[in-house]
Amino acid sequence: MVGTLLIRGMLIGIVAGILSFAFLKTVGEPAVDRAIAFETQMDEAKDKAKADEAMAKGMSMPKEDPEPELVSRPVQAGIGLFTGVTVYNTAFGGLFALAFALTYRRMGDFGPRTTAALLAISGIVAVYIAPNLKYPANPPSVGDPDTISMRTGLYFAMIAISLAAMIAAWMLRNRLVARYGDWNAALIAGAAYLVVVVIVALALPTVNEVPEGFPAVVLWQFRTASMGAQIIMWATIGLAFGAWTERAETSRSGLRLKAAGF
Amino acid sequence: MTSATFAPTAEPIAIPIREALPWVVFAGLILMLAIYFVGAEEGATSLIKGMYVHEFVHDGRHLLGFPCH
Numbered sequence: 001m002v003g004t005l006l007i008r009g010m011l012i013g014i015v016a017g018i019l020s021f022a023f024l025k026t027v028g029e030p031a032v033d034r035a036i037a038f039e040t041q042m043d044e045a046k047d048k049a050k051a052d053e054a055m056a057k058g059m060s061m062p063k064e065d066p067e068p069e070l071v072s073r074p075v076q077a078g079i080g081l082f083t084g085v086t087v088y089n090t091a092f093g094g095l096f097a098l099a100f101a102l103t104y105r106r107m108g109d110f111g112p113r114t115t116a117a118l119l120a121i122s123g124i125v126a127v128y129i130a131p132n133l134k135y136p137a138n139p140p141s142v143g144d145p146d147t148i149s150m151r152t153g154l155y156f157a158m159i160a161i162s163l164a165a166m167i168a169a170w171m172l173r174n175r176l177v178a179r180y181g182d183w184n185a186a187l188i189a190g191a192a193y194l195v196v197v198v199i200v201a202l203a204l205p206t207v208n209e210v211p212e213g214f215p216a217v218v219l220w221q222f223r224t225a226s227m228g229a230q231i232i233m234w235a236t237i238g239l240a241f242g243a244w245t246e247r248a249e250t251s252r253s254g255l256r257l258k259a260a261g262f
Numbered sequence: 263m264t265s266a267t268f269a270p271t272a273e274p275i276a277i278p279i280r281e282a283l284p285w286v287v288f289a290g291l292i293l294m295l296a297i298y299f300v301g302a303e304e305g306a307t308s309l310i311k312g313m314y315v316h317e318f319v320h321d322g323r324h325l326l327g328f329p330c331h
Binding site for chain 2: 001002003006024028029032070071075076077080081083084085087088090091092094095098101102104105106112128131132135136137138139140143145148149151152153155156222225226229230249253
């Protein structure tokens with residue numbers, strides 16, 4: 001049973017990956033290219049300033065070799081992007097299926113489609129939206145290489161806390177349903193999640209490594225592209241997984257009825 | 263009088279935790295390892311020498327929201 005769900009989730013994840021790739025290729029890559037162009041411009045300006053300084057001192061500029069390119073830009077923006085996005089989406093499809101296996105018929109009296117949709121909404125809020133409001137996605141040339149460990153640690157800590165708060169909020173909702181009803185229990189639990197995440201976000205250190213003069217429009221384009229890819233992934237997984245599972249379940253109960261002589 | 267109709271209640275039930283747990287642990291670990299390779303390998307931490315994985319998935323890593331160099 002869980003194995004079937006897992007394979008189903010990963011297959012849908014592959015589809016979500018292909019859709020995300022198409023979206024990011026058309027909407028995300030232009031922003032990445034512009035960010036890299038900005039980075040190159042900055043590097044050239046720095047080199048020129050250094051050369052002028054050396055010239056003024058009457059020294060010849062030691063010619064620095066450009067960094068060897070390990071992977072070319074077309075590969076990064078093509079098969080590299082495709083691989084990264086598809087692996088990520090497939091893995092999330094699988095994790096989604098595991099979460100579904102654990103939570104189905106435990107989140108409340110919901111069918112497969114509602115369960116999957118609620119899981120997807122909770123998932124994108126807990127794993128992407130809340131952590132990214134604190135630590136937003138950054139294009140190339142934004143970010144100091146020396147702080148990568150700290151930034152990665154903070155980002156994953158934010159995801160872990162937000163996810164734990166979301167799970168706790170669902171448990172709270174289930175405890176309150178009998179007393180306060182569906183709507184109010186959900187509102188109270190949602191408010192509890194929000195309070196925890198806002199406090200944690202305020203307590204964690206802020207990271208601002210956007211270089212001086214970086215075009216705001218490029219940053220906005222990049223971040224909306226990143227958000228769009230997440231919406232595509234969670235919507236595809238949430239909707240397709242629910243529909244597929246509901247179909248499988250009704251045809252299975254249909255078979256059971258036939259076997260019982262109906 | 264209407265005849266009694268059978269309402270076959272094939273009410274689906276939750277998957278027992280004991281059945282799900284091994285899947286969740288093992289598949290969950292492998293899937294998270296896959297996300298780690300896309301998201302953080304050769305960035306904050308490194309299991310493989312060099313920068314090839316990082317450079318190869320570079321654009322995806324940025325656009326998926328992970329901190330990258």
